[in-house]
Amino acid sequence: MASSIRTCLWFRDGRGREAAEFYCALIPGSRIEATFDISGDGASWLIDFTLGGVPYQILDAGPMFTLTEAVSISVETDDQAETDRLWAALTTNGGEESHCGWLKDRYGVSWQVFPRRLTELTLRADKNVSAKAIAAMMKQKKIDIAEIEAAVLA
Numbered sequence: 001m002a003s004s005i006r007t008c009l010w011f012r013d014g015r016g017r018e019a020a021e022f023y024c025a026l027i028p029g030s031r032i033e034a035t036f037d038i039s040g041d042g043a044s045w046l047i048d049f050t051l052g053g054v055p056y057q058i059l060d061a062g063p064m065f066t067l068t069e070a071v072s073i074s075v076e077t078d079d080q081a082e083t084d085r086l087w088a089a090l091t092t093n094g095g096e097e098s099h100c101g102w103l104k105d106r107y108g109v110s111w112q113v114f115p116r117r118l119t120e121l122t123l124r125a126d127k128n129v130s131a132k133a134i135a136a137m138m139k140q141k142k143i144d145i146a147e148i149e150a151a152v153l154a
Contacts, residue, residue: 007057012064017060052075099140101137
């Protein structure tokens with residue numbers, strides 16, 4: 001294990017390896033580092049992987065615990081096209097849209113996907129700009145940065 005600190009996501013349905021492979025294919029600079037059959041019979045797996053260089057772990061060990069929105073993966077994208085690509089991939093096949101750039105993927109993992117420009121607008125020193133950007137964001141599910149920029153200029 002390259003890093004001694006990892007976020008661990010508890011999976012309960014035997015789809016942990018599938019999820020890790022999906023995430024690694026979706027996020028550039030990602031890879032599965034190791035998989036371990038911790039039960040010895042293929043029923044429980046530990047998967048170490050990185051997403052964009054950030055270490056994660058999936059423990060696929062049964063129904064004792066469930067994923068919640070209290071833990072999420074946040075992805076700040078370079079542009080709207082990357083936001084749209086990730087949003088589409090993560091919400092298909094059973095994913096669910098939420099508000100303000102939040103979604104839950106087909107495995108039940110929560111994500112926030114948003115363009116870097118949103119951060120620039122919402123954290124502006126000019127409180128009028130940031131308030132307009134936040135108000136526009138609050139009306140959206142998937143972030144549409146052009147719409148937020150238009151609201152800031154209004």
